Amino acid sequence: MILKNIMILVIITNCWRGSVDSWKRLVINDEVSVEFPKLPVRKEFEDKEMYFYKSLKYAIMVGISKTHFIDYRSKQNIYDKTKVVDLFLDDVVKGKISSGNYTSISVKTLKLGKYIGREVTYSSSTKGINYNQKRFAVFFVINDNLYAFEFWNLQNTENAIDKAHFYNSILIKS
Secondary structure (H helix, E strand, C coil): CHHHHHHHHHHHHHHHHHHHHCCEEEECCCCEEEEECCCCEEEECCCEEEEEEECCCEEEEEEEECCHHHHHHHCCCCCCHHHHHHHHHHHHHHHHHHHCCCEEEEEEEEEECCEEEEEEEEEEECCCCCCEEEEEEEEEEECCEEEEEEEEECCCCCCHHHHHHHHHCCEECC
16 A cells, blocks of 8 residues: 555656756847747737746746837826836736736736836636636836736636746846
């Protein structure tokens, strides 16, 4: 019986470790890198880049907007860039929540190195399904570019280990 329990523990540990070890670091540019479970699909639009990975349980996205902050900043009568970044991030969060008719669960200010960001937890009701799906987003302005790191649960389960791995893998060069 003890041997059977040890074998089960070894198998579970190897499966868990194997999934963590399989994550791949993606160097997005000279400023930012992050890990995905597998290399993501890359899409490029006019002034935006998007990296996307989807499994049966969750989706991970990294989006970079190259003009939104610059446009926002040019319309402000505030000269303190830190204050403009703070106001901009608040507006980004409001826009995110209202864009999909989502329900905000929590919004926190966070700091990674010298960069101030916002961490948002929200829920999405899917038509035909009677449960809410938790979604998470982290936003930073880095050298005038808006970065959005998103993790969406696609089932009525929390994928805490993978979510933590994704968010803990974000590296920003100062």
